[in-house]
Amino acid sequence: MPFMKPNKISARGLLILTIISLSACVTAPSRYQQSVDSTPEPLENIAQLPMLTPEREPLSRRGNASEYEVWGKTYYVQKGIEQYSEEGIASWYGQKFHGHETSNGEIFDVYQFTAAHKTLPLPSYVKVTNLRNQRSLIVRVNDRGPFHGDRLIDLSYAAAVKLGFQRHGTANVKIELLAAPLMPDDYLHIQVEAFRLKHSAEQLKNQLQNWVAAPVYIAMADVEGTALHKVRIGPVAPDKVESIQATLESKAINTGIILPNYPKPKAAEHP
Numbered sequence: 001m002p003f004m005k006p007n008k009i010s011a012r013g014l015l016i017l018t019i020i021s022l023s024a025c026v027t028a029p030s031r032y033q034q035s036v037d038s039t040p041e042p043l044e045n046i047a048q049l050p051m052l053t054p055e056r057e058p059l060s061r062r063g064n065a066s067e068y069e070v071w072g073k074t075y076y077v078q079k080g081i082e083q084y085s086e087e088g089i090a091s092w093y094g095q096k097f098h099g100h101e102t103s104n105g106e107i108f109d110v111y112q113f114t115a116a117h118k119t120l121p122l123p124s125y126v127k128v129t130n131l132r133n134q135r136s137l138i139v140r141v142n143d144r145g146p147f148h149g150d151r152l153i154d155l156s157y158a159a160a161v162k163l164g165f166q167r168h169g170t171a172n173v174k175i176e177l178l179a180a181p182l183m184p185d186d187y188l189h190i191q192v193e194a195f196r197l198k199h200s201a202e203q204l205k206n207q208l209q210n211w212v213a214a215p216v217y218i219a220m221a222d223v224e225g226t227a228l229h230k231v232r233i234g235p236v237a238p239d240k241v242e243s244i245q246a247t248l249e250s251k252a253i254n255t256g257i258i259l260p261n262y263p264k265p266k267a268a269e270h271p
Helices: 011-026 045-046 157-164 198-211 240-251
Strands: 067-070 071-074 085-093 114-115 126-132 136-143 151-156 168-181 188-195 216-223 226-236 257-260
Touching: 011 071, 045 071, 071 240, 085 157, 126 151, 126 157, 136 151, 136 157, 151 157, 151 168, 157 168, 188 198, 198 216, 198 226
Parallel strands: 085 151, 114 136
Antiparallel strands: 067 071, 085 168, 114 151, 126 136, 126 168, 188 226, 188 257, 216 226
């Protein structure tokens, strides 16, 4: 082979380098086993899957950054949203993503009624209506997307089947927010009792911890020079307050004073 100067590459060498480069792109590792999405195996009992009931769940720790960027475009998550309604194109995603994590860290299941949306807080519950056949379904939004074209929402395969567009791939839909996740300011505290003696407060606190499924703590306060130990339950989701108060009443304990959520004072911190 003749000597080749370092700063020159033959046409054949350039072709070889191009092929190697393209091969590297094709064989680049991916977290998905499939390169393209596919239709899952039909599940006969999709029609019998239970319908979802909207509820205000805690805001997911993952997938709710105030803003994020995909393919050079920035999206802003609508935290604290109360109302939302929009019409647009729905698509569905299937077997390629089955068993992989969604944006909020849950595992995607093509046979559950879930969805991906670019800006709704996770998890949210929305009603999706297929405008062609007027079929409606409640889905739980726990993922981000779709980022292709002008699509509004990506539904699981099971949701697409229920709405009757799994064979078409897309459908014109209307989505309506039914339940957004709870924000920190939505939580409440129940002040049960206040004691001068720390021992009395600790005693009640220990009892409450056995009776209610919520954090119990003691907040210190100075009232006209007197130190008070206030026994509180919280933070508590608004829809759980009534059941906790019913438990307190059954134990012949004061049902307490409802307080807004706020950071606990340092004196209330305990192991």
